[in-house]
Amino acid sequence: MRRNDREITDRSEIDRFISGEKILRVGFWDNGEVYIVPVNYGYAVDDGRYTFYFHGAMAGRKYELAQARPTVGFEIDGRYEIISADTACGHSARYQSVIGTGELSLIEDSDEKKAALEYVMKQTAGRMGLEYSEEVLSRTAVFKIEVKTLSCKAK
Template identity: 45%
Template structure:
């Protein structure tokens, strides 16, 4: 990171920024090039590691790419605010952003899928006691991203 003065390293502050972001943008790479997709997500710490969860249909480009290459990049941001100045090149922006990399794995069991979906639903609704029928979960992929790199930056 070039601007170390904007780096956020406090893990509680990073958690708060993540919790206030609404969309996780995933970057994939295949033989056709880079593919970026926004997803709803949740996160937690598991055995000292940061993990993100997201869901998808059982088929499609995202699933095909992940089967071939489970390495992803991700980005999320919040709080964009234009900071104006007299000169055009002195304008800036206030923001908080997170950029990272990780390894994706598919969640297979009904119980683990339910837990992950409840975590995702809780991060958007505040409610974590949803029930999901087996038919729905059979056509839904739930993925975990094991974070391998993460940087957080803010400009107030």
């Protein structure tokens, strides 16, 4: 990170930020192109290691890239506020962001899918304990990113 003075290393502050946001952007490498897709997410922290979860269709570019190229980048940003000034170059912004890399995989086991979707529901809807139809689960792709690197910064 170029601006070490903006780096956040306090895990509780990082957790507070991640838990308050709703959109994770996942970046895939696709034959010379970067493909970025925004997704609703949930997450878990186990022994200081983050795992992000999201879902989608069992077809399409995201699904195919998840199987072909499991190393991904990700980003979450928020708390954005413009700081006005009298000159164009004087304007600035406040923000916070998390960026990182990880290994993406598909969750196949029905019970593990339900557990992952509980994290997503908690994050996006503030609810847990809902029922998941086996028929719907069978046609839903549930992904997990096991985080390898993660950094957080704020201004």
